[in-house]
Amino acid sequence: xxxxxxxxxxxxxxxxxxxxxxxxxxxxxxxxxxxxxxxxxxxxxxxxxxxxxxxxxxxxxxxxxxxxxxxxxxxxxxxxxxxxxxxxxxxxxxxxxxxxxxxxxxxxxxxxxxxxxxxxxxxxxxxxxxxxxxxxxxxxxxxxxxxxxxxxxxxxxxxxxxxxxxxxxxxxxxxxxxxxxxxxxxxxxxxxxxxxxxxxxxxxxxxxxxxxxxxxxxxxxxxxxxxxxxxxxxxxxxxxxxxxxxxxxxxxxxxxxxxxxxxxxxxxxxxxxxxxxxxxxxxxxxxxxxxxxxxxxxxxxxxxxxxxxxxxxxxxxxxxxxxxxxxxxxxxxxxxxxxxxxxxxxxxxxxxxxxxxxxxxxxxxxxxxxxxxxxxxxxxxxxxxxxxxxxxxxxxxxxxxxxxxxxxxxxxxxxxxxxxxxxxxxxxxxxxxxxxxxxxxxxxxxxxxxxxxxxxxxxxxxxxxxxxxxxxxxxxxxxxxxxxxxxxxxxxxxxxxxxxxxxxxxxxxxxxxxxxxxxxxxxxxxxxxxxxxxxxxxxxxxxxxxxxxxxxxxxxxxxxxxxxxxxxxxxxxxxxxxxxxxxxxxxxxxxxxxxxxxxxxxxxxxxxxxxxxxxxxxxxxxxxxxxxxxxxxxxxxxxxxxxxxxxxxxxxxxxxxxxxxxxxxxxxxxxxxxxxxxxxxxxxxx
DNA sequence: CGGGTCCCGAACTCA
DNA sequence: TCGGGACCCG
Numbered sequence: 001x002x003x004x005x006x007x008x009x010x011x012x013x014x015x016x017x018x019x020x021x022x023x024x025x026x027x028x029x030x031x032x033x034x035x036x037x038x039x040x041x042x043x044x045x046x047x048x049x050x051x052x053x054x055x056x057x058x059x060x061x062x063x064x065x066x067x068x069x070x071x072x073x074x075x076x077x078x079x080x081x082x083x084x085x086x087x088x089x090x091x092x093x094x095x096x097x098x099x100x101x102x103x104x105x106x107x108x109x110x111x112x113x114x115x116x117x118x119x120x121x122x123x124x125x126x127x128x129x130x131x132x133x134x135x136x137x138x139x140x141x142x143x144x145x146x147x148x149x150x151x152x153x154x155x156x157x158x159x160x161x162x163x164x165x166x167x168x169x170x171x172x173x174x175x176x177x178x179x180x181x182x183x184x185x186x187x188x189x190x191x192x193x194x195x196x197x198x199x200x201x202x203x204x205x206x207x208x209x210x211x212x213x214x215x216x217x218x219x220x221x222x223x224x225x226x227x228x229x230x231x232x233x234x235x236x237x238x239x240x241x242x243x244x245x246x247x248x249x250x251x252x253x254x255x256x257x258x259x260x261x262x263x264x265x266x267x268x269x270x271x272x273x274x275x276x277x278x279x280x281x282x283x284x285x286x287x288x289x290x291x292x293x294x295x296x297x298x299x300x301x302x303x304x305x306x307x308x309x310x311x312x313x314x315x316x317x318x319x320x321x322x323x324x325x326x327x328x329x330x331x332x333x334x335x336x337x338x339x340x341x342x343x344x345x346x347x348x349x350x351x352x353x354x355x356x357x358x359x360x361x362x363x364x365x366x367x368x369x370x371x372x373x374x375x376x377x378x379x380x381x382x383x384x385x386x387x388x389x390x391x392x393x394x395x396x397x398x399x400x401x402x403x404x405x406x407x408x409x410x411x412x413x414x415x416x417x418x419x420x421x422x423x424x425x426x427x428x429x430x431x432x433x434x435x436x437x438x439x440x441x442x443x444x445x446x447x448x449x450x451x452x453x454x455x456x457x458x459x460x461x462x463x464x465x466x467x468x469x470x471x472x473x474x475x476x477x478x479x480x481x482x483x484x485x486x487x488x489x490x491x492x493x494x495x496x497x498x499x500x501x502x503x504x505x506x507x508x509x510x511x512x513x514x515x516x517x518x519x520x521x522x523x524x525x526x527x528x529x530x531x532x533x534x535x536x537x538x539x540x541x542x543x544x545x546x547x548x549x550x551x552x553x554x555x556x557x558x559x560x561x562x563x564x565x566x567x568x569x570x571x572x573x574x575x576x577x578x579x580x581x582x583x584x585x586x587x588x589x590x591x592x593x594x595x596x597x598x599x600x601x602x603x604x605x606x607x608x609x610x611x612x613x614x615x616x617x618x619x620x621x622x623x624x625x626x627x628x629x630x631x632x633x634x635x636x637x638x639x640x641x642x643x644x645x646x647x648x649x650x651x652x653x654x655x656x657x658x659x660x661x662x663x664x665x666x667x668x669x670x671x672x673x674x675x676x677x678x679x680x681x682x683x684x685x686x
Numbered sequence: 687c688g689g690g691t692c693c694c695g696a697a698c699t700c701a
Numbered sequence: 702t703c704g705g706g707a708c709c710c711g
Contacts, residue, residue: 061701089701114700136696188701256700355698377700385704411688418688450687539701561699583698599699621697 006030006037013243013276014038017045017215020236020273022266023245026307027292027605028283028567031245035219036068038243039083040076042215052082056213056235059087060220062540064565068219084213088228090539092191099198099205105184108531110399111538112185115388117141117176119404124175130168143169144176148189149227149257183401192227199234210237220564221246221266225257233269242270248303249296252561252599254592264303281307281605283567285314287641288607294638296601299594316643319576319634320614323647324625325361328616331647332572333365335612336555339570346372347553348569352560352603354581358574359557366555376558382537384509386493391513391537393483397468398530400437410460413492417460421453437461463487471530477517484510560603571607576615576631600633 003011010030013023014037025031039057042050059065065085072080086094093111101107112120121137121144143165180187186194199206216235218224221244224232236242244266251260267273281289289309296302322328332351340346351362359375366373381387389412392405400406411417428446429439443449443457463486470479484490493510494503520536521528556568575581581603582596604611613634618625 087701111701191701253700255698357697414689416688420687453687559699580698 003037003041006033007278007280009276009278010034010037012274013245013278014041016274016276017042018239018241020240020266020270021243022221022263022270022273022275023243023278024263024275024303024305025245025247025278026281026305027247027250027602028281029278029307030280030282031219031278032068032071032565034278035217035245036071036075039072039080039217043076043079043083050215052079053084054212054214055083055217056091056215057083057085057217058091058219058232059085060223060564062087062090064219065090087539088224088231089188089191092195092231093535093539095195095198095209096186096191099202100186100194102198102202102205103194105181105186105194108184108399110183110185110395110402110531111191111535112180112187113538114141116185116402116404117187120176120179121172123404124172124179125168127175128168128171130171135164135168139165140169140172144173145187145189146257147173148193149225183403184399185402189227192225192231196227196231196234199231206234206237209235210239214239215241215243217243217245219245220250222248222251222260222263223253223258224262225259226262227257229259229262229269236270240270240273242273244270247305249299249305249598250564250602252564252595252602254595260301264301277303277305279305279307281309283608284309284605285311285609287314287316288604288609288611290641291317291611291637292601292604295597295604295633295636298636299597315610316641317637318610318612319637319642319644320612321630321644321646322614322616323618325358325575325616325619327647328574328614329361329365332362332574332612332614333369333371335572336366336371336570337369340371344570345553346555349572350556350558350563350566350568350570350606351572351574352558352563352606353574354560354583354599355575356559358580362557362574372552372554373557374554376556377562381509381512384506386506387509387513390480390484390489390510391534394530394534397464397471398534400464401435403436406436410457413488415460415487416456417453418450421449421457424448425457476521476528476530476533477514480514480517560599563606564602567606567608569607569609570612571603571610572612572614573603574614575619576613576634577619577628578631579628580619581631581633597633600631 003014006014007030010033013021013034017038023031023034025034035057039055042055043052057065057068059068065087069080069083069085072083072085084091096105096109097107100109118137118141121140125131125135125137125140147169180190199209213235214237216232218232223246232242244263246263248260248263251258251263254260262269267275284292286309289307293307320328320331322331336346336349336351339349351359353359356377363373363375382391389409392408392412395402395405396409407422410422424446425439425443426436429436432439439446440457440461443461444454446454449457467479467483470482490507490510493506517533520533524532560573573581581600582591582593584591604613615630615634616628619628620626
């Protein structure tokens with residue numbers, strides 16, 4: 001491998017193999033290069049001594065893991081297949097898959113998604129006579145997750161401390177944890193916490209895993225939480241060959257428990273290690289980097305880094321003010337069209353936003369102009385009712401203890417098993433101290449059920465058990481097709497829809513599930529099972545990539561969060577307004593300005609050549625048009641690298657030639673007849 | 687008792 | 702804009 005292509009700090013990060021190493025990798029500093037080279041170097045350095053299976057590389061997303069693995073195999077050949085590259089959560093799941101039974105969970109445990117979590121919390125709240133409408137279960141879930149991640153036991157707090165939510169959380173937490181275990185499930189936090197427990201409590205497991213994984217590498221270290229750090233410290237063993245790569249300026253997941261201190265205090269957690277700083281940015285032109293540096297400079301408590309580039313100059317950052325969100329979208333679509341026609345490949349263009357909802361107007365305009373695009377994330381698909389229902393069938397078939405899913409589908413489609421029936425059966429289950437499923441299997445022996453209900457319940461039980469068997473032996477997609485056919489799922493879905501178009505959409509989503517099953521089977525081959533499918537679903541929220549005819553390149557739309565680690569020649573960062581960027585406080589939490597600033601920094605640094613920062617004067621929110629004020633971050637930009645474009649305000653002085661061209665290109669948008677708010681905006685020079 | 691309809695309230699970033 | 706809950710009817 002050729003190390004001469006690396007700059008000195010990069011080289012140092014690659015060849016420092018023993019002991020703790022913190023690599024502070026600024027945006028665009030060739031981080032991925034360093035990581036992959038380092039792993040290949042490990043494999044080359046002491047052949048026969050360091051095997052691929054001794055290396056664990058942890059990434060932030062599954063996508064990053066897949067790409068890194070591909071790169072490794074490309075660089076080092078098939079032997080790199082043995083390197084384990086995955087997310088912390090996937091690693092935790094893998095470890096639990098082997099040894100969770102030591103803690104009393106079934107080996108075939110399920111991973112509870114957010115819907116499951118909320119349902120359990122709501123039920124626990126109701127058990128405590130807490131009205132789940134006056135108190136938000138999501139908030140409780142957030143608090144429980146925080147408590148779990150900071151290592152707090154599910155103990156009630158002493159009286160008089162905290163507010164209502166603290167109180168509720170401490171009442172609900174123990175129930176929540178018990179209910180999860182009772183239905184053989186773990187939540188996302190458990191995927192980190194339970195492996196830690198296993199390594200702490202069972203010396204043989206500590207031995208087993210620390211001997212196998214002797215070289216650890218963690219990417220995006222700034223976004224790890226306390227639980228992940230604890231797990232990492234254990235996995236590091238006595239040798240502590242831990243390489244952490246990250247950038248404190250890009251810590252954007254503190255709402256999920258990410259702890260900037262993990263990177264700031266790395267030396268405290270892994271004393272005696274080395275620190276390397278990568279400060280040369282290979283990605284962006286000077287103007288973009290200047291804008292980014294100016295925004296992030298205002299944050300206190302940073303590891304002082306001075307990012308620089310030798311790509312001097314570059315086009316100015318365009319700060320565009322628009323009358324409203326629709327015009328903003330129109331502008332973005334128009335500019336995209338222009339740049340594509342000038343030869344910029346569509347997949348080198350990205351539209352970034354703070355919240356998923358901002359994508360809609362842009363999508364509409366792009367569709368109108370026939371510009372191919374893809375929306376990343378926005379787990380929309382698996383949030384759809386029909387999809388959730390089908391998934392719930394899978395969950396029950398795999399795990400009859402999953403009462404949340406069971407209750408969800410027992411009467412979907414309607415089969416005459418109503419609330420009263422299930423309530424009575426629940427009472428029996430509790431009275432006899434057995435599971436709901438056990439009671440349902442002998443539903444015909446209870447006399448207090450509505451007439452005919454017992455027989456219907458039995459029929460349902462037999463249906464599920466029959467399909468449990470069918471899935472063991474048949475193809476996932478084929479069996480599912482048969483199941484949906486037998487229960488009349490499509491007909492019921494169609495009947496349930498309010499219009500023909502919505503029925504179409506719903507049926508398409510059902511097809512989507514079948515497609516995703518088929519793809520899964522293709523990928524996994526014979527080891528594909530319903531259980532592995534469900535697990536992959538919870539760990540990897542990526543949507544199935546749609547087949548694009550002719551492999552056309554597409555513009556990418558995504559949140560700033562999803563854009564972490566990616567780069568594009570052309571970036572539109574939209575909605576640069578107060579309350580959006582920086583975003584207002586979430587779920588009663590105070591606004592975290594420092595994090596919003598980092599988020600802004602991440603967004604800006606995605607751009608390689610040209611950056612647009614757009615904002616609107618009014619925006620439709622909850623069906624109402626509300627006035628907006630420009631983001632304070634815009635004021636931090638150095639004037640000399642910025643070109644202001646106001647499509648909404650009278651301009652001062654004569655337009656520059658560049659502006660004239662700019663507006664000439666915009667003329668087309670006023671030709672559109674009947675467009676709401678059409679007509680030249682005040683003072684537009686066109 | 688079960689199923690359909692209507693109305694009201696909330697919506698943020700993700701493994 | 703959508704989903705959940707209350708309410709009413711068969």
